[in-house]
Amino acid sequence: MLAFLPKLENQPAGIPAPRKTVKAKPAAKTARPKTDGCPPALDGDIYLVKGISAATAPKFHKMGINTVRDLLYYFPNRHLDYSRLKKISQLEAGSEQTIIANVWQSKVNYMGGRRSTEAVLGDDTGNMRAVWFNNPYMVRNLKPNARVVLSGRVSIFNGRPVFESPEWEELPDEADLIHTGRLVPVYPLTAGLHQRSLRRLMKNFIDISTPGISDFLPEDTLKRTRLLPLAEAIRQAHFPDTEELKDAARNRLAFDELFILQLGVLAKKKRWQEQTGRALKINLPAIDHFISQLPFKLTDAQTKCLADIKADISKSVPMSRLLQGEVGSGKTIVAVISLFTAAANGLQGAFMAPTEILAEQHFKSVTRLFASIAKVSTLLDGVYTFEGLLDRPLRVALMISDMKSSQKDILKEKIKKGEIDIAIGTHALIQKEIRFKSLGLAVIDEQHRFGVEQRSALRSKGLNPHILIMTATPIPRTLALTLYGELDLSVIDELPPGRQSIKTRWLKPEQRNSAYNFIRKQIEAGRQAFIICPLVEESEAIQAKAATAEYETLSSEVFPESKVALLHGRMNAAEKESIMKHFNEGKMDILVSTPVVEVGIDIPNATVMLVESADRFGLSQLHQFRGRVGRGTEQSYCMFLAENPSLLGQERLSIIESTQDGFKLAEEDLRLRGPGEFFGTRQSGLPDLRMASISDVGLLEQARREATRLFESDPELNLPENKALEEEIRRVWPKKSEWS
Ligand code: ADP
Ligand code: MG
DSSP: OOOOOOOOSSOOTTSOOOOOOOOOOOOTTTOOOOOSSOOOOTTSBGGGSTTOOTTTHHHHHHTTOOBHHHHHTOOOSEEEEOSSEEOGGGOOSSSEEEEEEEEEEEEEEEETTEEEEEEEEEETTEEEEEEETTOTTHHHHOOTTOEEEEEEEEEEETTEEEEESOEEEEOOOTTOOSSSSSEEEEOOOOTTOOHHHHHHHHHHHHHHHGGGOOOOSOHHHHHHHTOOOHHHHHHHHHSOSSHHHHHHHHHHHHHHHHHHHHHHHHHHHHHHHHSOOOOOOOOOHHHHHHHHHSSSOOOHHHHHHHHHHHHHHTSSSOOEEEEEEOTTSOHHHHHHHHHHHHHHTTOEEEEEESSHHHHHHHHHHHHHHHHHHSEEEEEETTEEEEESSSSSOEEEEEEOTTSOHHHHHHHHHHHHHTOOSEEEEETHHHHSSOOOSSEEEEEEESOTTTTHHHHHHHHHTTOOOEEEEEESSOOOHHHHHHHSTTSEEEEEOSOOTTOOOOEEEEEOGGGHHHHHHHHHHHHHTTOEEEEEOOOOOSOHHHHHHHHHHHHHHIIIIIOTTSOEEEEOTTSOHHHHHHHHHHHHTTOOSEEEEOTTSOOOOOOTTEEEEEETTGGGSOHHHHHHHHTTSSOSSSOOEEEEEOSSOOHHHHHHHHHHHHOOOHHHHHHHHHHHHHHHHHTSSSOSOOOOOSSOOTTOHHHHHHHHHHHHHHHHHOTTOOSGGGHHHHHHHHHHSOOGGGGO
């Protein structure tokens, strides 16, 4: 059986890294003789491969190729299409083309101040030039009268075709089709390895070893998906017979990566679902009464998401749901109704935000909401008590690090005794030494890692509450399925009525003054403004310093007549709190803020946002900034300033200017920046896929479908027909328990 080794370096948390391949010692006893007919064992050292010696093996090891299997999966970066040769007279500018020609002359020339090789070549239809910029050594390879194959892009210079730094090789015997006359692999190399010799080695190796490869995909899956058998796929990925087979090979190998990833994700989901949770009653009169008393009618999207949640929490399997919704789409109320439902069932709820400012804001809006419906009876130790909602008082508390420790102790005690129904705080609520008497639901707001850590924190405490994770970062479907496939997904895809779209403009540096004038006019009309400082990457301290300087210029020179406030990440919670409070109460006109500060705040009177160095932010982040305005009834504006944007920066700016659709922006962000950068961090826990692309929706869904199907019929992969696959997964993830 051939076990398959996808390289999964940065897996989603919880999936362990694949076992490092143990380097087999080339012990003479076990080493098979290097014969043409008998391939070495897959786990054997590459030293066993014909053409690799003890001297060359270390060069392969350096590239991470230790075993025979590694070598099988050492795929070329690309292929040169030598199958469609052209004559010189047929060459066109632009596309990659190949010719066979005679070298007439070659010499070293200065081009652009660099020593370069220039050659004149010809075939029976004409002559042309080829240049290798900055490569004087090429000249040695191009002996006059040699017959060579050149492949590369052609440009037209003075009306004549020129090859610029083409791939080349001496024309081999016509019988030897490794290098020419076909799709020829181009392998990634390291010092001391040469393309031509590696290619020859690989051809021989692939020819010998692929017939012995058996497929780990179940028959049934293969039949249904019509994927290439593994051996064929590996062969065609290296030395494809046609362009179509090359693609089919890629497709099969990419499928394998995604399929195994999905099986891991499903296993994770299953482990979570094997826990027993509390089935909540969802049809209690108190809940309906509460919903009917809300100051607004829920949108259809909110109602639908709430129905998903209710269906989940009424089961004895703990919910794991991701609630996505644009900024301002009204996720909070969905969370509050869910938390209220837990309370109505006599259980506790935890509502967690990533920062203290946001936790306080949640606390305020939650208590304000309850207060608009019910009587606040006592106000004690940061605990609000509401009468008339349940057949007992409903107790809501805020717990943040910024409190007096005596007060914290009181709160902790109350939470432990079950005297708090809804606790609001940061993620520390479940991570620190706080014990809940009976935690029924945990809501985790705005987290990029989507609660992975919080969930394991809960589980390590032996708690299995229902979990609702909320995010305003629209995650493209493919990413959600790959990374968070163990979460069920609900999307609030509609904004509450009456929201207007935010007028967005990308400004050039010379328009800065008119931007300031515009802000001035808005302030005169009684509105407020945000100014996001230029991005400084070095550290939060330097960022704070730069923001302070910016603040000083703005407050004393640009807006001397306005009240300008500054917010940055180095301020302590109390400072931030008081600034936000002032801004919220309308005592300040302009808030100058660093981008690192989570401005996840709701200030309906703020109508203008100016973002400096906007080209340096990702689309999703720009969209988040923009979401800070337009939260009231007034027309709002967003201005993105860019000094000297790169082409990519320009593309991002024109996209954000033209759409307000967060999902579309997220898809674009993924396309432009790649999945690793998508969340603004490289440590996003994304698997490192070799063949598959995370944006390949069709294949991903196919893999997901097949994995689900298999999982339904044989979740533990016990059936004989799934044995090979089970071994394969075990090889990739050695400890099954770690799947979860
Ligand atoms: P987010 O999804 O960004 O967390 P919020 O929950 O903060 O959004 O809601 C944004 C604003 O919309 C709040 O002021 C909230 O009271 C209001 N809101 C939420 N749902 C509705 C609704 N169905 N109708 C009208 N206003 C709503
Ligand atoms: Mg919110």
